[in-house]
Amino acid sequence: MRKTTAVSLTVIALALAAIVGGFASGQAGARPPQTVALQPLPSPGATSHPRAAGYSDSTVDDLFSDDDVVVQRAQKAHDAWLPPRLSVVVGLAGESLALDGEFLRSGLPVAFDLDPHASDAARVAQYVTEERLVLLIHVNQAPSPRTLRVLQKRFGRFDGIASQETRGMAHALQGTKLLFFDERGDGDPAAFADDGVRFIARDARVDDHSSPGYIRFMLERAAMRSQREGRLVILMRPLPNSLAALSQFLGTRSAEIVALTQPRS
Secondary structure, X not given: OHHHHHHHHHHHHHHHHHHHHHHHXXXXXXXXXXXXXXXXXXXXXXXXXXXXOOOOOEXXXXXXXXXXXXXXXXXXXXXXXXXXXXXXXXXXXXXXXXXXXXXXXXXXXXXXXXXXOOOOHHHHHHHHHHOOOOEEEEOOOOOOHHHHHHHHHHHOOOOEEEEOOOOOHHHHHOOOOOEEEEOOOXXXXXXHHHOOOOEEEOOEEOOOEOOHHHHHHHHHHXXXXXXXXXXXXXXXXXXXXXXXXXXXXXXXXXXXXXXXOOOOO
């Protein structure tokens, strides 16, 4: 009798295990898959760097690579120490909704510098707008009124134009209520002020090397500098290591990520 009872209990236990296992499998299948694993990965299209000894670290070769990493400004430091405040611009965005989406889901008030010719540009712009984040459209030269109309028709609401080129930008944006983001960071804000165009310049890049350790180090430098100079504007690539390093930095440092500006309604 005891033997029969033991066998019955074993059968019941196995049946319950199968039911629970099937339920867990069904639940896992119902959840959306993770789009990007935030772990150290070499940057796509990046060139190898000699210091990459057993760890993911490579130099990034892109549109911004030839510009100064840190833009030095001749401005007086504040007399008192300030809370560290950084604004983050993610760019160029639009090539991968999966990668850009990780920044969108971070909950941080980042701005997006969008390549209008990228394969996922329209969808990224849509989600940025829905999240009420700042959207900048990258151009290579001062846009004509017709170009601005085409961009507005394609992407709807956007907050400004971003470029490495400053020539003619103030005049092109006069009266449009669009801001100008200087990707290079060395433009003269006086011409924009004369034409009533808001001018925001990059202060530094943080991910010219792809390793999270390097990126965190550059974020630390920027935070320390902001304690004397006020809010700094950081340009960051839409790469998994960049977001992972930013998250780790914010977990160990009492720095605030603030919006580049208030987005247009």
